[in-house]
Amino acid sequence: MVPVAAAGRAVDTSRLVSICLPCMQTYQRDGWSALGDRTRRAIFERLTDRPCAVGELAHGLPVSRPAVSQHLRVLKDAGLVVDEAAGNRRIYRINPGGLAELRAELDRFWLSALTTYKTVVEQRDKEAS
Secondary structure, eight states: OOOBOTTSOBOOGGGHHHHHOTTOOOOOSSHHHHTTSHHHHHHHHHHHHOOEEHHHHHTTSSSOHHHHHHHHHHHHHTTSEEEEEETTEEEEEEOHHHHHHHHHHHHHHHHHHHHHHHHHHHHHHHHHO
16 A cells, blocks of 8 residues: 555655654664674674574574574674575674774774873973973
């Protein structure tokens, strides 16, 4: 059934979401955005122990196997996990390259923060002298 507007015209439902929620953004395909979800972080943490299939990852989580698959897709799109076929299953593991990118960003952040802190402390020492 096609929704009909008040004037009797058909409404393009494919654009309804963007019309009703013009400021709503979908997740960005980066590691930090992907890890912003609690369930994805839990899945990612489980993969730090060892590679796993979806069924193993879903065990003990409060979401279904299809939901775990969707979360894995987001993590994969962000470059944080990779998968490989093993029979009729897919085995997921941490992508070292994606993890290295996160680490590099953290290192840049902390280097900048510590450099700024050092500058402030040295400036206070000069003013106190």
